[in-house]
Amino acid sequence: MKRFFSLLAILLVGGTVVSQACTNFIVGKKASADGSVICSYNADDYGMFIGLCHFPAAKHDKGAMRKIVNWDNHRYLGEIPEAAETYNVIGNINEYQVSIGETTYGGREEMVDTTGLIDYGSLIYLALQRSRTAREAIRVMTTLAQTYGYCSEGETFTICDPNEAWIMEMMGKGPGSKSVVWVAQRIPDDAICAHANQSRIGKFDMKDRQNVMFSKDVVAFARKKGWYKGADADFSWKMAYAKPDFSGRRFCDARVWAFFNHYQDMSRYLPWALGKDPNAEDMPLWIVPSKKLSVQDVEACMRDHYENTPLALDSTDIGGGVWQMPYRPTPLMYKVDGKKYFNERPTSTQQTGFTYVAQLRSWLPREIGGILWFGNDDGNMVAYTPVYCGNTVQPECYNTPGVDALTFSEKNAYWVCNWVSNMVYPRYSQMFPSLAAVRDSLEASYFMRQGEVEAHAAALYRNDKAAALAYLNDYSNTVAQQMLERWKRLAVYLIVKFNDMAVKPEHNAHFTRTPEGIGSRVLRPGYPTAFARKLVKETGNKYQVPE
16 A cells, blocks of 8 residues: 655655555465465555455457556546456455455656556456466566556565465556666565565676566666666666665664564664664565565564564563553654654554455365455454355355444454554553453454364365355355454454453353352452553652652
8 A cells, every 4th residue: 555755754743645555475485384385464454445356357358448447546547448358356366366466655756657457456356357366466566557647655575386385576657657667676485474565685796687577677777767777787776766765774774674674683683773874784685584484474474563672662661651652643653842763663553454365275266276365354353264265155244234434333354453442552461461361362263263164165166166165155255244244243352351441251151240149349450560560650649648
């Protein structure tokens, strides 16, 4: 989603611009625990309401046209010719296990082509409908943008299939150009990569045509504009088109740093992530992790708040409130007495509209091998449920008729999950353990059943492919609806358990009662010790009880 970038200066108290930001993690097949390619996406945007999309496979008559509607603002942009054949797409994965995510980094404002016909969101779903491999998706995306024009800002795309993981960056060439510059880099199979609203591709080997693709004028265009004067071999995409500044490092690359730091000591690059040292050493595009990552590991990283690092958002300052909330209010920057200050921006954020972790496996039938582990709120506050790439019917909770950002429904996962998470945020240390217990229990049950479900689907697939796909679709939808019902019970439990900032006692998972049948006396835990000390330090002896 869109990033603040050069607009950061007006993202202050009273500003009118809404910042948007996303996070993608990428795991090569030899860096994963099971041999799958794994990629993830937090789609973050305040006010965004979006569920699990679906585009059915279809054959199209010659001359058929496809309407292009901007993914962000829903404005009609125009039409392009439809492909002769399009593939089934559910969420951000298609029936061939191609998965595409994105983060917006902005870059040079003068490169945006406002006359372009295709925005970044439409480009993603067009490519998913028209591609059977990651490489093919790159060709489709660049050809479409080059043919019809690209009207979005600078974008980083994650493009993966069961065998390869790629990162691609693209920008327009200015108003009226109907053209783009771009570069795509394959991530080594034994490596992990990430991007988070800051351009990540620096120098790239122009001679390595097997692992690097780029537009013919990627260097020439920068030279023409006076943005680069060196040799081709020394050209850095991001330094020419989207040079990192403080915001690009502290608010964006810091999320990449945190992901890498889980799997390799990244203290060497901490000055880069902190953003204040202009001479800090830049991070590599990818690293080889110290252990192989599972889907569960990536899900945990999507829930990161810089825990156990110098950027941690917990009880380290008063901004977390009484119950150490690892979230901060928007906007990222604010003013106090004429001076600018900022909040940290971790991977897990309250502004997430949907989140997923895609698991892509080459050794299984394609419609069984691809899973979108999906959630419809902040990744830290949801249980990711499995959605198989051959599914053709969304669960009602992820695609609820008549519901939107202004219309609440208990049938809708976005709203029920937000109902719970917005209870938990301000009383995090007190209430979050209850949410986490339910979340982790549900996810553990999904992973425990995964082998059994897929073995049954594979057995069906050998004799009746349609029956196998229907079975997986039914399983995915049943699990999602069961999650929704469990989350409703969690909401009721939380309001009863923690009503009025007190805590009702329990025994064997039941609230206790007195012999007379009324609720047992509530517990009143008061301030957590760390906050109480801060309060006393701030107020001195104002509230001290006389001896």
